[in-house]
Amino acid sequence: MNNLFQQAEEFIWCNARLLERRLFDFYFKSGSAQAVLAALCAYQNEDGGFGNALEPDIRCPESQPVPTQHALEILDVVGFDAAVGQRICDFLMTITTEEGGVPYVLPSVNHYPRAPWWHTDDNPPASLNPTAIICGLLHKNKAQHPWLERATAYCWEKIPGILPTDQHEMGCVLAFLRYAPQRTPAEREMARLTQHLLSSGLVAEAGTAGYVRKVLDWAPWPDDPLRAHFSEQEIQAHLAEVVAGQQADGGWPITWPPVSPGCEMEWRGWTTVGALRVLRANGYFSQ
Incomplete structure (x- = not known):
């Protein structure tokens, strides 16, 4: 496993964006959270949202909901910055629809290179993806903002009774339910929805090709609540698949068509850091 880590480290220093290099340094080399925050905030716009290809498949500079979600995911790991969080919520207020949630993507995406699934009409509706996960992360980090109250109400209007067939929507909803303050209905x-997840085909088996979510995408950490629904044999099979997925250059691949070769390498830096985190958390190395 030391060779696996060394090859991955070489790949990251040679190819990854500054943000992923800072994240690698933070996770594995005692790098500072402040260095990660400085790299992350380079993607933040004056309106408080995040854009500038933080999500590599969205090349537009303007702020977008999903890149803003990704910023919150990073803040959640390295340490929530209240000032950055406040600015994020201020931005979200400006793009919230009458329904109370934010759209999946904003029309500004249409004017720049992007993956084909990042396209929208002029007036996109609110969506649980990413409204729900944004709410969940803000609740987890004890944020206080009028937007959060309104968006939480939107989530509670939409979630009861739904049966998501999209892996992203399901992930967003589960994240909201994990951290929503209304614990009785959330549980x-x-x-x-956990039973629906397990019976709906949204958890792909080891060896499945293509753009799918597998066991370790749903339950990457040993203490994840969803782990109880998977056998040790399943976990080990998926971990072995992660190990086998390392490429000759030391990095891990993506499973969808990239916008460009440069975009692919940006994504591979992200996926490589993620693969290393999962392998270490599950005992494959102790770096």
Whole structure:
């Protein structure tokens, strides 16, 4: 496993963006959270949202909901910055629809190179993806903002009774339910949707090709609540698949068509850091 780590480290220093290099340094080399925050905030716009290809498949500089979600995911790991979080919520207020949530993507995406699934009409509706996960992360980090109250109400209007067939929507909803302050309905819906997740085909088996979510995408950490639903044999099979997925250059691949070769390398820096985190958390090395 030391050779696996060394090859991955070489790949990251040679190819990854500054943000992923800082994240690698933070996770594995005692790098500072402040260095990660400085790299992350380079993607933040004056309106408080995040753009500038933080999500590599969205090349537009303007702020977008999903890149803003990704910024919150990073802040959640390295340490939530209240000032950055406040600016994010201020931005979200400006793009919230009458329904109370934010759209999946904003029309500004249409004017720049992008993956084909990043396209929208002029007036996109609110969507649980990413409204729900944004709410969940803000609740987890004890944020206080009028936007959060309104968006939480939107999530509770939409979630009861739904049966998501899209892996992203399901992930967003589960993240909301994990951290929503209304614990009784959250636990009820979590139990219902967990059963749907396990029976709906949204958890792909080891060896499945293409753009799917597998066991370790749903339950990457040993203490993840969803781990109880998977056998040790399943976990080990998926971990072995992660190990086998390392490429000759030391990095891990993506499973969808990239916008460009440069975009692909940006994504591979992200996926390589993620693969190393999962392998270490599951005992494959102790770096």
